[in-house]
Amino acid sequence: MPPTAATASRLRLPVLARVSGLVPAPLADAAPAAVLCVAMLVERFGAAARIGGRMPLALALTVLLTAAAAARRRAPLAAYLLATLALTVEAQAVAPSPISPYANLLGAYAAGRYGGRGRAWWGPPLVVVGVVGYFAGQDVEVVMPVGVLAVWLAVWAFGWAGAYRLAEQAAERRRARAELLAEERSRIAREVHDLVGHSLNLMLVQAGAARRLIDRTPERSRDLLVEIERTGTEALGELDRVLGLLRGTAPRLRDGAPDSEPGIAELPRLTERMAQAGLAVALHRDTPPLPPEQDRCAYRVVQEALTNALRHSGAGHATVRIVRRADATLVEVADDGSGPPPGHRPGRGLTGIAERAARLNGTAQHGLGPNGGFLVRVVLPVAEER
Structure with a gap:
């Protein structure tokens, strides 16, 4: 931050x-x-x-x-x-x-x-x-x-x-220096989790699928291996960007974010990668162009929620909704997986979602969806015009 x-x-x-x-x-x-x-x-x-x-x-x-x-x-x-x-x-x-x-x-x-x-x-x-x-x-x-x-x-x-x-x-x-150091540690932790963790989780799922299919459908396994290679290449680029943040050499935007951080325009590519890994995603977007901070936040929320659905929920389908209400932007991801286990506590990813929403004066909720599965909902207030 x-x-x-x-x-x-x-x-x-x-x-x-x-x-x-x-x-x-x-x-x-x-x-x-x-x-x-x-x-x-x-x-x-x-x-x-x-x-x-x-x-x-x-x-x-x-x-x-x-x-x-x-x-x-x-x-x-x-x-x-x-x-x-x-x-x-x-x-x-x-x-x-x-x-x-x-x-x-x-x-x-x-x-x-x-x-x-x-x-x-x-x-x-x-x-x-x-x-x-x-x-x-x-x-x-x-x-x-x-x-x-x-x-x-x-x-x-x-x-x-x-x-x-x-x-x-x-x-x-x-005290101010200590606060800045704590904020910087939290921000770097979010960047590492969001930029690298997603790619590594996706590679693990793809590698597991390729292992299971290699004897039955070699062509499908070959496609998965190609996708793992592509994902790994992207992960190396993301890792280099994170290291640039740590060294202070990466280009930054006015709000301190890396200038190459994706927004919701890249969601179709994300949903395609998820589909190749076995999670079908229905994307519904009805918003005007979002402010840059909200745009990046919305992408990271969707990315983390879909990664969790693929990795932990055993879901086969997920629905992503990004809509503009009268005074806020709603980002909602629901899957058809097993839902939160008893005694569920948020991990680093969900904590990072809450922190990103709080930075923009928004709110984040997660838990059992109305029709089962896991639901993540983030509401970001519309920024006032200056």
Whole structure:
């Protein structure tokens, strides 16, 4: 099944994520740290008179704050803890700087954004401890530390929300990929069953008939052997087409189907092959040209139902009806065989019929026919005009 527009859109990476991937991570980490380092150094040397002999300590703390800012993505919690300690020591032992808190604020964002779902929650306690340590002993209004605490927590929360959003997007992409893989496996299974299974079943029936008739009617056996050879050649072509689907080299139509997949125009050839194998088929068709997807689906439904009638039901005659009703296309195949056995469960073929019908918003039914035998009925709604 080809991916729907909604599924494909879930697989597209966000534009910002693609753009950010163009910038090397070391440069993205170092650039803000370098800008902050220059700003802090300018501020520290500008306040040299106030700092006095504590300048070496002030410069050492500036280096630590710069290193923490540069390592904020690789070790977010450790970097934030280091920046918080350096900022606290600076406020208590040197002099509060108007620039240094921004390095710590950058670390608070990184702790939420890159800390991971479990460890990121250490961010808020570290924020509280850092704010308390920074303002301890300072003569400031209570509104100041409360406001700083609110800002730091909001920045951490903004980083955490971004990480959560990206994690959800990644999980959604994984789910979408898993769905696409499951759909592709189911589609390939249907293709293998429909394209190859039918021919192999037909060859087995023809080979069995030829074996039984070889002594009594050699000419009929010769005809059957010729038909087996022809069927085998077609099966090899079908197998090559399936392998092309698996390798991604087979031409496709807009809906993802192979461009050589047959439609109901090929049903007379199918009924002829069935007649040669011993199943007489009456074909009744009364429909306008069907949409391509319905056309292929109808053919596969008839093919599978006739193959089952020939292989499992012991039927000698089958009737195929394809008619257009007011709002739907009806595909019906009934045989005169033994009908479903007790406890019957659908196999791969009938499951494939149901899956094909469901893809086109249709329904599939199968079971005992009104006059005995086995009945397969598929109803495909008429596609709305666009």
